[in-house]
Amino acid sequence: MTGRVSVQCCIAGGGPAGMMLGLLLARAGVNVLVLEKHADFLRDFRGDTIHPSTLEIIHELGLLEQLLALPHQKAPGINAQFGDLALTVVDFSTLPTRCGFIAFMPQWDFLNFLAEQGSRYPTFRVLMEAEVTDLVKLAGTIVGIRATTPKGPLEVRADLVVGADGRHSVVRDKAGLAVEELGAPMDVLWFGLSRRAKDPEIPVGRFDRGRIFIMLNRGDYWQCGFVISKGSRAQLEAQGLPAYRETVGRLAPFLTDRVDEIQSWEPIKLLTV
Ligand SMILES: Cc1cc2nc3c(=O)[nH]c(=O)nc-3n(C[C@H](O)[C@H](O)[C@H](O)COP(=O)(O)OP(=O)(O)OC[C@H]3O[C@@H](n4cnc5c(N)ncnc54)[C@H](O)[C@@H]3O)c2cc1C
Structure with missing residues (x-):
């Protein structure tokens, strides 16, 4: 894919946020294109916890059984040791959710799963090795994204542009959006x-x-x-x-x-x- 394409929604970044949004929009019939700069989803230790609330959403999407068919570990609670004192500090099993546990699964398995589920919809596309470099603006309005791909430059025109390109977001930077520092020490x-x-x-x-x-x-x-x-x-x-x-x-x-x-x-x- 090179040159200029038009979609309803273009999402920069194929992390959990971008892939999940892409899936949800495609499922609702929105023509969506996710641009991911890496060639694959492989990352070490990235967000490997899938929390009960996320699992609930996956259940609502009718995908829970398929997701949990992938290799994972379940944690129904968390123990803590304060000096000599051992306590169970979290008990997920009492939550009013379908899954009373955290599922541990490599983030790449989760992202591949979302990509696979998205591919069931003709309105869902993910372009790997597409690095977003700039926004397209017309009369002060953001109307698209510019990206580089191994095959050449790509311009995507879109009704909606979403920056899900992580903490060093190019989209955020080019849009001039300010970061709110929460100051975690x-x-x-x-x-x-x-x-x-x-x-x-x-x-x-x-x-x-x-x-x-x-x-x-x-x-x-x-x-x-x-x-x-x-x-x-x-x-x-x-x-x-x-x-x-x-x-x-x-x-x-x-x-x-x-x-x-x-x-x-x-x-x-x-x-x-
Ligand atoms: C070492 C580490 C361990 C972590 N462990 C946990 C954990 O155990 N549990 C947990 O819940 N969370 C964990 N996190 C946090 C979790 O990974 C993030 O909260 C989550 O990945 C954020 O999702 P996201 O989609 O917003 O951003 P990201 O996961 O950062 O995804 C952004 C995506 O955009 C792509 N991208 C970036 N720039 C561009 C560009 N210019 N063009 C195209 N694509 C671009 C990136 O390649 C990436 O795929 C961890 C994070 C790190 C770094």
């Missing part, structure tokens, strides 16, 4: 450690002075989230991996036997909250 480091037979089943949160450590059961590994104060990753890196391993082992003693799996900072992903 934390970042999260995400990384994986292997899971062993005797480990707990349900997600665990450990709270210690100035530290929060979350462990999500992903079957054969733990998806670990280490909450740090905003901008302090460089400081942690400067203290070195042995100190980091020691901290992780202190927060979750049952992981001490495998903290050596943390061999470099590279696979530790930073989530800027």
Whole structure:
């Protein structure tokens, strides 16, 4: 697809927001085109939790059974450890929803699922490797999007343009929309450690002075989230991996036997909250 095309709605970004909106609009008969800059949906540790409210929407769309046929883990609650005190702090099973649990599923599986469901509608199109670079404006009104694709430039004219292109949104920038900073004082480091037979089943949160450590059961590994104060990753890196391993082992003693799996900072992903 190159040159100029016209659709009713053009969505920049094929993340959860863009793909879900695309599916909902296409389902309602709106001619929709989603432009995604990447060639696939593969991302590490991106939004792997699918919450009961999202599952409820999927149920309302009649797609729950198909979604839950994909590999996933269920978390009916969350345990927390405050020093020596262990508590169940969240119990999803009592929610008035079809699914009383969080489903853990790689975000790419979820996005592929939405793409597949969308493809059932002739009004739904996703163009991968289409990077939005600018908006088309006529007399001060946004009437479309400009994108680059491997085959050449693309101009999409649309009645509605949606910016779902993430936190560094080009659409937001070009439209001159201001960001409202909520000022969350934390970042999260995400990384994986292997899971062993005797480990707990349900997600665990450990709270210690100035530290929060979350462990999500992903079957054969733990998806670990280490909450740090905003901008302090460089400081942690400067203290070195042995100190980091020691901290992780202190927060979750049952992981001490495998903290050596943390061999470099590279696979530790930073989530800027
Ligand atoms: C490391 C990490 C871990 C996370 N873990 C969790 C979690 O466990 N649970 C949870 O609920 N949330 C988690 N999140 C947050 C979650 O991933 C986001 O809330 C969610 O992905 C936001 O969805 P979105 O569609 O708004 O934006 P995004 O997911 O950012 O999607 C935006 C899409 O737009 C595309 N794009 C960007 N620029 C352009 C462009 N110019 N042209 C075309 N396409 C473009 C991007 O490639 C991307 O596919 C995590 C985030 C990170 C970074």
